[in-house]
Amino acid sequence: MTRFDQTAADAAAARQAQLTKPPGSLGRLEDLAVFMAGWQGTERPRLDRAQALVFAGNHGVTAQGITPFPPAVTAGMVANFDAGGAAINQLCRVAGADLGVVALDLDRPTADFTQGPAMTMAEVADAMARGADAVDPQAQVLLLGEMGIGNSTVSAALAAACFGGRAEDWVGPGTGAHGDMLAAKVRVVTEGLARHAVTGTRDTLAAFGGREQAAICGAILRARELRIPVILDGFICTAAAGVLTRDDPDALAHCLIGHESAEPGHRRLIAALGMPPVLSLDMRLGEGSGAAVALLVLRAALECHNGMATFAEAGLV
Template sequence: MPATFSTLAEFRTLLTHAPKIDAIALGEAQDRNGQLTKPPGALGRLEDLAIWYAGWRGTARPSIDAPQVIIFAGNHGVTAQGVSAFPAEVTEQMVMNFQHGGAAINQLSKAAGASLDVHALSLDVPTQDFTQTSAMDEAGVVDALVAGWNAVAPHTDLLVVGEMGIGNTTSAAAIAHALFGGQAEDWVGRGTGVDDAGLANKARVVREAVALHAGGDGLDTLMRLGGRELAAMAGAIAKARSLRIPVILDGFICTAAAACLAQTQPDALDHTVAGHASAEAAHRALLAQLDKQPLLALNMRLGEGSGGALAINILKSAVACHSGMATFAEAGVSDA
């Protein structure tokens, strides 16, 4: 199903009319969970995850057979402000590494039984420096949303989106600051490893950018302060919702992109869970703003969809127990 929107207004309408969780399947999954051969609540959060997943997939006894990981890459004009420890050329070099199977996300996707797709988004044309002007115009952000929307395979039954883009922790921090307030210093972190002076510089950049681009909703913020890879992740998350595909959010940058959807349409992330809490300082604060409890906390800060991909097997295990376990009646076990 190719994208059916060509403006931000049309995309907002899609978010407003996105499908809801299947209440019948949700209730049936809850009933099934109560009949399985275990004490009530014995599998803890795995039970909640399986029921949630069943509700979105529209069946009380689902399976996860075709998870998809999609990595979007983009370059940021704000790197001219010296916000990263690495040059912008690294984005393209890492894309080649993904394509040749040499990155962490390749290994994690393979371990999770997930397909991996990589989309490089106009790497030779960075977005604008958002301390000076909007990072993208409306046509540019819509193009990136469309790229994300069209990247989701229709047969996918669990989605992880990730990113690569030198400078994108600064973009994510600016988005978080614009959407949720506080001080610029609350949202910036060391990203690729900047020193104390670099951290102070990032805070300055974020502060100046947010002051320049006040107002608007989450999509306006995404256009003004985001990058093509952030917009593409948002487009893919929205496409997954249209197909009732549950999504595992990755780290700080992915979560910032997702927050733009939530600040535009409050229930836009109901089909998502947080895969992990990264070591990037502001990620937990951003998850708290979105009321998302991470599945894992392993001090990761790589991006690439790595934390989300690692969490695929948590969802697979939850669904396998829910759908594969016998009920008390089936097993001939007395139900207390």
């Protein structure tokens, strides 16, 4: 598997030490510049080409009354993405990312995971391949997001299966579940965990779904092959990515978590992965929106890293 270029990272860190500022005074911006240097394999990483991908899927578990919105909303939001009317369209425009939307068989929802596996292994492989194929080999950073009515329930199940704990530890309101509906989400995840004994990435995805989560996994693996750093979005995207650590604890080394979602399980997931988010803005929209805002911060980090004068260049030594 492609590895971090420590030599390039060390050169970037040495440059940071020479820039016209007190050492460490740009905080996390300095760390982000060094991270990008290591994955791009150059002392001066660039962000001329950023790609954002939003994967959309539907889930049979919505039949359990776990969401206030019908599955048809997924297709409606995909149409909104295509028309340029969603938050992610505006954020990608201002952050300078090319947006691609991949709808994954919306007319064929995954199965209800309380009744059996959500997907066959062939369906998992297909969704992962479609995620991998969507990655632009020329991109210098990849932003990942999702859309799918019911997928916060799926994500809670994935997180619990991978990192332990009870359903109550991971289930949150998602698109607005409260009271009896929130209790239904807890029940559904509890039943799914009791039904499915899983150990690896693909069987976990097959057990709980969904297609968009599997596509996210495929895109992350392809980005690693291509040395493309990845910015993950919130709880749903991070839960999908976390499934990869079942097969390889180092699978997300090239990834950043763009923001800490207001969805309650995300903070627990961040702690389990040991990956501090770039931002915390109480966002919980999905769509890759938090990843797109984090891209703005990443751009700021590289502008300082590449554009600032060293003390020698400024005649201060």
